[in-house]
Amino acid sequence: MSVVVVGAGLAGLTAAADLAARGVEVTVVEARERVGGRTHGIEVVPGSWVDAGAAYLGDRHTELTALTAELGLKTTPTTMTGASRFTLGGDDRTRPGRFPPLSAVALGEMFDALDELTRLLRVDAPWLSADAARLDTLTAAEWAREHLRHPDALLFFPLFLGEMMAADPQDVSVLHMAFYLRSGGGVRYLNAFEGGAQEDRIDGGAHLLCQRLAAGLGERVRLGEPVRAIHQDDDGVTVTTTAGSLRARAAVVAVPPSLADAIDYRPGLPVSRSTGRTAPGCAVKVHLVYPAPVWREHGLSGWSVNAQGPLLSTVDDSPADGAVGVLTGFVTGREAHRFAELPAGEQRERAVAQAARLFPGLPRPIGFHATDWVNEDYSRGCYAALFGPGDWLRLGPHLTTPHRRVHWAGTETSTEFFGLMEGAIRSGRRVATEIITTYDWRDIHV
Ligand SMILES: Cc1cc2nc3c(=O)[nH]c(=O)nc-3n(C[C@H](O)[C@H](O)[C@H](O)COP(=O)(O)OP(=O)(O)OC[C@H]3O[C@@H](n4cnc5c(N)ncnc54)[C@H](O)[C@@H]3O)c2cc1C
Known part of the structure; x- marks a missing residue:
């Protein structure tokens, strides 16, 4: 050997x-x-699979793209046509595209501040970055309190971090947040579907x-x-x-x-x-399976961002073969811990009820899956370790x-x-x- x-x-x-x-x-x-x-497929109806673990890739993922082709697999674009739903305090809102109904100036400033932070980083050796010692003592929550003034930015920042890193701001150092965002291709690339890190999925999982x-x-x-x-x-x-x-x-x-x-x-x-x-990131990935992607008939993309859980965001992950409609819900950070503690029946009830509030006209789901990465013995969290x-x-x-x-x-x-x-x-x-x-x-x- x-x-x-x-x-x-x-x-x-x-x-x-x-x-x-x-x-x-x-x-x-x-x-x-x-x-x-941390890649894991679930067969939602015979022959149709969804990703209970990692799912998305983009054009800069060159080794992954090459391996996918080498292994005879294909990719399919992530469907993102139609309006999005937002429940961010106050009224529920439907908006074209993915930009939330929050101050564009405040969110623009937040992304600029994050860009500035990542620009100064030495990505091959974050510990050698200018100001590394200070950035490694601060949490992302402390950074947000210092740099984000507008209430809309303060509301959106934890949701953004939850979506990107399955992390709560108090659990990661500023150095790790900046490193993660830069290592993944920058704030805007990581956050984007079209032209970004979430452009495609692997056909079949x-x-x-x-x-x-x-x-x-x-x-x-x-x-x-x-x-x-x-x-x-x-x-x-x-x-x-x-x-x-x-x-x-x-x-x-x-x-x-x-x-x-x-x-x-x-x-x-x-x-x-x-x-x-090092602490693990935390996510429970939920799949709600419907006979068809009904939200599309209402001009909705299936994308939502929500300040209240359990589903902090949702996305349309229906298989390319169109056999069923699949809405994926992400439960991250502290919310994932709380959700993971609930009995299976209650998890289902809460997720189904929230999806029904978000997307009018949804029938009862024909399938429900909650993949709890928090308590997986041989992952102990996801998407990845969080450096505090x-x-x-x-x-x-x-x-x-x-x-x-x-x-x-x-x-x-x-x-x-x-x-x-x-x-x-x-x-x-x-x-x-x-x-x-x-x-x-x-x-x-x-
Ligand atoms: C819900 C979720 C969503 C994600 N979304 C994305 C995404 O959209 N795009 C993306 O690119 N990435 C995503 N990721 C991250 C991606 O899955 C991981 O980065 C990647 O799969 C990690 O691969 P790995 O081989 O490093 O580790 P792992 O996949 O964790 O592999 C480690 C292996 O070691 C085994 N193991 C552990 N301990 C022992 C032991 N003592 N003895 C023997 N075996 C052991 C485990 O069982 C496991 O099979 C996501 C992950 C999750 C869970």
Whole structure:
């Protein structure tokens, strides 16, 4: 055995596929009984799938776009035609396009202030940015109190952050917020559907990427084997799972930071690489399934933004085949914690009632799914880890530094498109090259 990869998400599978293509003997051990990690498909009616995890991609996601084509998959544009619905305090409002019925000047100033913040950032090494030490002590909530004066900006800012990062402003440092926005292509790119990061979806679901990568790796992928320990000596690593031990020259850990930290390493991780303190983002993704996308008949796009939960935003995620209408609802931040605590029946009732208030003429849904990423044992939140005050300065310089024969991957180790599928793939490619160049593979015939 040459390399053990821990985690069969996009990062781990990309790394494994790259290593296998270069002739390295590789085994992937995955805790769950499925591959895909934070990509996950749900079959809403026979043959029609929606994304319970990651869904959207844009033209700057070049590795993801290339992988999609390589695996024989296609993309479909995110439907965004018609008017949007807003419940932002006061009356419910319907407006053309996606711009909320709030002061355009105030929101423009807010986006400019965020742009200015991200402009000053050194995205490849946020901890080396000018003013990094100060920005890493402040939370995004403190930044908002200092920089946003208009009540409309103060109302919209947490909703924007919830949508972008599944975060509440008090949970992220200003440095992390600025880094995340810049790493993802800037505030306006990240926020946009047409011409932005949410322009397309993968036909049939993003989980197909992982399924196809895993199919290519065949028996090299082992499911249902959580890794508990990685011990190493001068000659190699011993990776212990719930089913036994594997010996290899090196290991790649491609799991979210807090889960990476839960593995028992011998020798132990240096304190600088200990990641346990990063908090997870929090989202419950809700799918309401209707016989057809009825909102379109009323000139509505399915997009809504709401100050009151549980559904803080909704989007039309109907499958391209038109078999059913699917309204996706995002429940994020503290709201996600509250919602996740509710009994399933109450979750359904509240989500259905809110959707009915937002979109007139909706029939009773024929299906309902709530995917609770807050309590998923092997994700522990989403969309990605949130770096709070102090995390970037402490952890940033060590995120990708190997711990002897243990190498790191996962979207949270990528300074490019951190937190996104693109970041996960780039991290997998980076670690595969790192492994190839670190060890002597002369016995391997590529
Ligand atoms: C609701 C939601 C919406 C999102 N929306 C988008 C979007 O629209 N666009 C976008 O680009 N990204 C989005 N993301 C983020 C995207 O899903 C992630 O960035 C990406 O999938 C992360 O891949 P990864 O391989 O780094 O980690 P993961 O997918 O988390 O993979 C890690 C794997 O490791 C496994 N594992 C964990 N611990 C162990 C262990 N001890 N032993 C063995 N295996 C272990 C896990 O089961 C998992 O399979 C979203 C995520 C969620 C959940």
